[in-house]
Amino acid sequence: KGSRLMVDGRKYYKTGKHSIFAGRMAFSHLAAPTHFFDMALLGGDKNLRGYYLGRYRDRGMLVFNSELRATLYRRWGIALGAASGTVFTHPKDIYKNPFKPAANAGIRFLADRKAQINMRVDYAIGLKGQSGFYFAFGEAF
16 A cells, blocks of 8 residues: 655775775655554664664654775675664654664674675664674675
């Protein structure tokens, strides 16, 4: 019922021989009221590490992510990042809800050399003592 607009923009900059700066902006909005389980979710290992998935939800979501990724030794690397995001009912209300900040750090292991897929373990911190460990294959963005 209704339509969903999703925009996901990503940009990657090589910052050194073995490092990359990654940036992402994601926007999602449902045009009409919807069921609880169809709402945009903020949190989790992809959108805003440091908050559990679904901690914040509404018809719309806007999130900014940035991360510096570097290879340290052979197949091992690290990542340091920051993010901020919010949820909203109508796009005109984006700035009425405060943006939630988060910071993350993680270890990377190049699990599949051919496909360039990392196994990652991240720790992230949000506001008010919220935090989490994340284990996943592939980068968050």
